[in-house]
């Protein structure tokens with residue numbers, strides 16, 4: 001059922017020249033109870049976000065330095081951060097978010113799961129005032145930059161990343177990139193919609209309309225992280241953009257746990273992992289699973 005739609009989306013994105021105009025998110029920090037709850041729920045084991053999380057989790061796990069400090073920008077309810085901290089008990093994690101309700105959700109979840117190696121801080125990622133210069137070994141971020149109001153804010157966030165990273169520090173960021181048509185946005189949203197709440201679906205639509213372009217990411221990365229990270233995007237159309245520092249090849253030490261999580265996903269979410277892996281591989285980024 002998905003293939004013909006996917007094919008139509010590929011053709012549409014290939015034939016249109018310009019990205020859609022950007023519509024910023026209605027609010028920067030996600031604070032409304034509905035949106036917070038829906039987002040936290042979308043991250044459950046078989047939720048709409050679970051396939052994308054698993055793909056990026058595998059990539060991030062290959063980069064976590066034993067004993068190192070990892071900063072997650074815009075950690076939200078800690079859906080991905082919690083998994084990363086559990087799989088890497090030897091490292092220390094800091095989840096930074098502007099939304100107090102998101103941080104409270106994350107704190108609750110971490111307490112319930114006994115995660116003791118992740119601290120949570122209320123931080124604006126364009127300031128990172130509570131994070132010391134050159135204190136971070138790995139900066140990660142997932143699906144968060146598109147919440148920033150404009151390219152200046154994106155630029156300030158990347159400048160802060162450059163400030164807080166240790167000299168040998170690395171990054172793994174993923175976010176949506178701007179598509180070329182509202183039809184393509186509808187296709188991607190429809191893939192995730194089954195069984196999900198209207199609040200999560202709304203949030204997804206807003207996210208894809210608020211995404212920065214690949215060129216926006218290239219400009220700010222060139223300014224602040226040149227030589228430290230490379231940009232990858234899904235082939236054909238930058239539905240997903242990844243900024244990653246070079247890493248040693250080879251599977252993560254937690255590969256068996258990741259494979260087990262993959263096997264437990266429902267078919268639609270397995271398809272998300274496979275499609276992300278395929279289209280990012282075609283865009284130059286090898287899969288970590």
Ligand SMILES: C[S@@+](CC[C@H](N)C(=O)[O-])C[C@H]1O[C@@H](n2cnc3c(N)ncnc32)[C@H](O)[C@@H]1O
Pocket residue numbers: 028029030031043073074075076077078079080096097098099102123124125126141142143144147148
């Ligand atoms: C779509 S959620 C992503 C959450 C999480 N990274 C994930 O992948 O599940 C985006 C998060 O970015 C946060 N955010 C937005 N603007 C921010 C800023 N300037 N500084 C820190 N966090 C911000 C929002 O509050 C929200 O929790």
